[in-house]
Amino acid sequence: MIELQNVSKIYNQGDITEMCLFDNFSLTIPDGQFLSVVGSNGSGKTSLLNIICGSIPIEKGKVIIGGKDITKVPEYKRYRTIGRVYQNPAMGTCPSFTILENMSLADNKNKRFGLTSGVNKKRIDYYRSELASLGLGLEDKLDVKVGSLSGGQRQAMALLMSTLTPLEFLILDEHTAALDPKTAEIIMELTDKIVKEKKLTAVMVTHNLRYAVDYGDRIIMMHKGQVVLDKENGEKERTQVKDLLTIFNEISIECGN
Amino acid sequence: MLDLFIKTVTQGLIYALLSYGIYITYKILDFPDLTVDGSFPLGAAVTAVLITNGVNPYLTLVIAMAIGAVAGLCTGIIHVKLHVRDLLAGIITMTALFSINLQIAGANMSLLGSDTIFSLLPLGDMGLIYRKLLVSFVLVLIFKFVLDLYFKTKNGLLLRGTGDNENVITTLAIDSGNMKILGLVIANAFVALCGAIVCQEQRAFSATMGTGQMVFGLAAVIIGTTLFKRFSFVKGTTCAVMGSIIYKTCIQAALSAGLPANLLKLITAVLFLLILIVGSIGHKGEARS
Numbered sequence: 001m002i003e004l005q006n007v008s009k010i011y012n013q014g015d016i017t018e019m020c021l022f023d024n025f026s027l028t029i030p031d032g033q034f035l036s037v038v039g040s041n042g043s044g045k046t047s048l049l050n051i052i053c054g055s056i057p058i059e060k061g062k063v064i065i066g067g068k069d070i071t072k073v074p075e076y077k078r079y080r081t082i083g084r085v086y087q088n089p090a091m092g093t094c095p096s097f098t099i100l101e102n103m104s105l106a107d108n109k110n111k112r113f114g115l116t117s118g119v120n121k122k123r124i125d126y127y128r129s130e131l132a133s134l135g136l137g138l139e140d141k142l143d144v145k146v147g148s149l150s151g152g153q154r155q156a157m158a159l160l161m162s163t164l165t166p167l168e169f170l171i172l173d174e175h176t177a178a179l180d181p182k183t184a185e186i187i188m189e190l191t192d193k194i195v196k197e198k199k200l201t202a203v204m205v206t207h208n209l210r211y212a213v214d215y216g217d218r219i220i221m222m223h224k225g226q227v228v229l230d231k232e233n234g235e236k237e238r239t240q241v242k243d244l245l246t247i248f249n250e251i252s253i254e255c256g257n
Numbered sequence: 258m259l260d261l262f263i264k265t266v267t268q269g270l271i272y273a274l275l276s277y278g279i280y281i282t283y284k285i286l287d288f289p290d291l292t293v294d295g296s297f298p299l300g301a302a303v304t305a306v307l308i309t310n311g312v313n314p315y316l317t318l319v320i321a322m323a324i325g326a327v328a329g330l331c332t333g334i335i336h337v338k339l340h341v342r343d344l345l346a347g348i349i350t351m352t353a354l355f356s357i358n359l360q361i362a363g364a365n366m367s368l369l370g371s372d373t374i375f376s377l378l379p380l381g382d383m384g385l386i387y388r389k390l391l392v393s394f395v396l397v398l399i400f401k402f403v404l405d406l407y408f409k410t411k412n413g414l415l416l417r418g419t420g421d422n423e424n425v426i427t428t429l430a431i432d433s434g435n436m437k438i439l440g441l442v443i444a445n446a447f448v449a450l451c452g453a454i455v456c457q458e459q460r461a462f463s464a465t466m467g468t469g470q471m472v473f474g475l476a477a478v479i480i481g482t483t484l485f486k487r488f489s490f491v492k493g494t495t496c497a498v499m500g501s502i503i504y505k506t507c508i509q510a511a512l513s514a515g516l517p518a519n520l521l522k523l524i525t526a527v528l529f530l531l532i533l534i535v536g537s538i539g540h541k542g543e544a545r546s
Binding site (some may be wrong): 074076077078080081083090096105106108112113114115116117118119122161164 | 407409410411412413414415417420421422424425427428429430431432433
């Protein structure tokens with residue numbers, strides 16, 4: 001379970017550009033839930049993910065994961081149970097490493113990075129079968145440098161790498177936004193499959209309203225650091241893209257756009 | 258002529274150890290580490306004082322490396338824990354080391370008459386310039402294999418990954434800051450080792466011998482990696498060694514052509530600029546990084 005309790009986030013505190021994004025913001029994401037987050041630019045979607053992962057500090061409130069208060073735990077330690085995929089496909093892989101080296105690195109997460117061989121040859125068959133499940137032919141390119149792959153291939157690798165070892169939470173930050181529609185579809189289906197197979201608690205930020213409607217079991221819409229729509233289960237299934245668009249338009253009119 | 262050639266290659270080999278250090282900070286971690294200009298004479302100062310006090314010259318190399326590592330640790334902590342920018346962190350340590358080096362060995366120190374790693378070896382009546390060539394070649398080779406092996410270990414992958422994409426290392430639940438510190442520690446151990454060997458080779462220490470060493474190392478690494486980037490089987494350490502030898506040869510050629518020795522650092526700087534310009538022209542053609 002991921003819990004944000006009375007979180008306040010102020011950007012540029014004390015500066016003339018001070019901006020209070022979250023004021024007493026609370027959100028609970030139960031175990032095993034696949035939550036989609038939509039909202040306009042600047043509504044606080046990515047900040048929400050950054051707060052969960054500890055990439056940015058908060059001024060007030062608590063972040064609780066799996067019953068433990070992790071508000072003061074540094075970002076890198078939080079990734080012991082969290083996997084994260086970013087909007088930019090370049091963020092999730094090491095470009096000058098081969099596919100095999102990238103897979104080995106990811107495979108060793110939460111284990112000791114000592115002075116034993118970086119690539120475990122016994123695991124190569126396992127990597128091949130995992131890569132084959134992507135359906136992109138990467139299993140035959142183990143010695144190719146990841147930097148020479150396309151954005152879609154790299155994003156697929158990033159998704160695979162972030163979920164290769166046992167984990168509990170998956171954070172998806174507009175992870176299909178930089179991809180063409182067909183590749184985005186492949187990545188989205190793969191994401192859904194992984195979340196279901198590994199029974200993960202997932203939070204997905206997306207601008208694609210159809211993905212938000214089609215996938216996951218809860219949808220929230222954010223606006224100015226607040227949840228303006230929250231639908232689960234049956235209610236969520238009845239929610240359609242045009243319903244979301246209507247609310248989007250109402251918000252825009254309110255803002256005078 | 259042959260003697261001059263051997264001396265030049267020997268210089269290139271000795272300074273290859275410094276290039277290893279720069280290869281780690283600059284090429285792997287993308288960290289412009291100015292500590293080098295201070296940790297190089299630091300290694301020299303340590304070895305000079307220890308040798309005059311009768312310590313075994315080989316043992317002084319180990320101690321020089323350890324103390325160089327501490328210098329790297331300082332820069333690492335200043336940068337990672339105190340959040341000072343990379344270049345400034347190096348400058349701070351370098352400046353402090355200048356005084357520390359003066360405290361250790363004074364402004365100048367001569368090792369004339371003392372045994373060195375070159376003279377101690379039981380190689381019969383082999384000439385000193387051949388001894389220097391042999392010893393430096395063996396040292397460079399040993400450390401090349403050690404580094405190549407390390408880069409292939411899990412920890413080595415982490416270090417390379419930290420420079421390649423720090424974000425991946427963070428999401429692996431590893432503190433990438435610690436990896437940077439480790440890189441600086443290893444790199445400055447090599448730089449101090451190089452300083453110590455140069456000191457024994459010249460049989461002299463001078464507090465100003467560190468000036469321009471970082472630029473030299475950068476130039477060597479950039480020459481090496483630019484020349485051999487088309488050959489993926491050539492390892493980074495090999496590039497560092499080759500770059501070092503080529504660069505020392507260029508400078509020796511300039512001196513032999515009659516340029517006064519006082520202009521040495523000027524030549525170093527101009528050559529480095531040329532390399533950067535040529536290197537950046539070569540980079541424009543690359544589509545994906």
